[in-house]
Amino acid sequence: MFWTSSAGRIELIITKRQAGKGHHQGQCLPDILELLKDRSISYQLNKIKPEVLKQELDEYGGWEDEELNHHAKNLERILWLACGDLQEEDDWEDEEPRLDSYSSLHPKLLNEIITNNSLNDEQWEQLCQVMNLRSDELSEIFYQAQIKHENNLFNLTSN
Numbered sequence: 001m002f003w004t005s006s007a008g009r010i011e012l013i014i015t016k017r018q019a020g021k022g023h024h025q026g027q028c029l030p031d032i033l034e035l036l037k038d039r040s041i042s043y044q045l046n047k048i049k050p051e052v053l054k055q056e057l058d059e060y061g062g063w064e065d066e067e068l069n070h071h072a073k074n075l076e077r078i079l080w081l082a083c084g085d086l087q088e089e090d091d092w093e094d095e096e097p098r099l100d101s102y103s104s105l106h107p108k109l110l111n112e113i114i115t116n117n118s119l120n121d122e123q124w125e126q127l128c129q130v131m132n133l134r135s136d137e138l139s140e141i142f143y144q145a146q147i148k149h150e151n152n153l154f155n156l157t158s159n
Contacts, residue, residue: 001089003082005056012044012082013136017143022083032076032083040139043121045075053078 001019003012014022018038021031035041050071057068057077068074128138 001086003086005078005081007056007059009052009056010048010078012041012079013134014041014082014086015136015140016086017140018136019083019086022079023087028080028083029076032080035079035083036075038139039124039142040135041079043124043135045079046121048075048078050074 001014001016003014004010018035018041022028022035024031036045053071053074054068057063057074058065060081063077124135124138128135133141
């Protein structure tokens with residue numbers, strides 16, 4: 001889902017699953033910190049200039065000037081706000097990309113990426129282009145593959 005900040009200076013693409021993880025009842029910070037490790041999220045956030053982010057958050061009015069001097073915290077804040085806004089949206093697309101749809105992706109490459117998290121940002125962007133996917137869509141496919149990989153490992157060790 002596409003999100004734009006209130007002033008329109010920041011744009012993010014976040015999946016329904018990611019938005020649900022980042023904004024919910026109770027303490028969200030641990031989940032926001034986990035989402036910040038998600039390559040599709042970090043890739044987008046790393047492109048935001050600190051001053052632009054600070055100005056954007058200042059317009060929300062929820063933080064003092066001193067608080068807004070910490071870029072890492074500001075990244076947490078903007079991600080939490082984006083997840084919250086998207087959670088309130090009613091027009092979510094029904095389907096997110098499924099791993100099964102990309103069975104042609106070479107299993108050895110997929111396994112290498114999953115087990116070693118071996119792509120840098122440039123390689124990630126190139127893979128998105130080759131597969132004609134947005135970063136969040138590719139992230140969803142890898143998330144599904146990771147779960148499948150972990151389930152297979154669990155099944156091997158439990159037998």
